[in-house]
Amino acid sequence: MTQAIEHLPSKLAHTAHGPRAFGWWGMVWLIATEATLFAMLIASYFYLRFRSQPEWPPSSIEAPELTLPLIMSVILLSSSIPVHFAEAAIKKGSVTGLRIGLALGSLLGAIFLGLTWGIEWPEALHHFTPRTNSYGTMYFTITGFHGAHVLGGLVFSVWTQVRAWKGAFGADRHLTVQNFTMYWHFVDVVWVAVMATIYLSPHL
Numbered sequence: 001m002t003q004a005i006e007h008l009p010s011k012l013a014h015t016a017h018g019p020r021a022f023g024w025w026g027m028v029w030l031i032a033t034e035a036t037l038f039a040m041l042i043a044s045y046f047y048l049r050f051r052s053q054p055e056w057p058p059s060s061i062e063a064p065e066l067t068l069p070l071i072m073s074v075i076l077l078s079s080s081i082p083v084h085f086a087e088a089a090i091k092k093g094s095v096t097g098l099r100i101g102l103a104l105g106s107l108l109g110a111i112f113l114g115l116t117w118g119i120e121w122p123e124a125l126h127h128f129t130p131r132t133n134s135y136g137t138m139y140f141t142i143t144g145f146h147g148a149h150v151l152g153g154l155v156f157s158v159w160t161q162v163r164a165w166k167g168a169f170g171a172d173r174h175l176t177v178q179n180f181t182m183y184w185h186f187v188d189v190v191w192v193a194v195m196a197t198i199y200l201s202p203h204l
Contacts, residue, residue, distance in 0.1 A: 023179060024175065038194075046201075048134045048138060052134065058133050061132075061133075066199055066200070069120070072120070073192075073195050075111055075115070076108065076150070079104075079108035079109050080184060080188045084101075084181065086098045086099075086177065087174070087178060091174065093171035095167070102160060102180075106157045109150055109153060113147060113150050113154070116143065120143075121140075139198060149190065153187050156184075160176055160177060163176065
């Protein structure tokens, strides 16, 4: 009995993951909270749009071009593939697969962010700003919040990679990787909603 009790804390500390771990539920609730935030922002966007009918975007602002956003979408959504394989790899005990998958996912995420802040936003600022009208406010607010979440995901990824290089993860110890994977997939799913709202809906 004494040996079983002494062994229990070690087992919980090293092997708990998924719904058995408090950290997993913490990430689930964080994602739920952030999903609610984005849902409210998108609802606000459509409320303002319907209040501004029949012209949207207003004040002679042209509907956003789709070429660059579609390229950005392919890049960001593709980043979930190596991240998924990184999690699958560490579940099999492959630290090398974990490192490679996380690195590729981070690279694609960084490219997406670079295109957003380096090309997409400067181009938009030639035509309107967050203070121009309600459309400008919602455009930069929604894409800005999403960009901030991508940046947060990249920081999370780098931290996870540093821990991976230090040998912190294994087949029975990968809660951090699991949480990061959930968060990154969430960021990608949110982008689908942002893409449909900000870039596609004005053309409909």
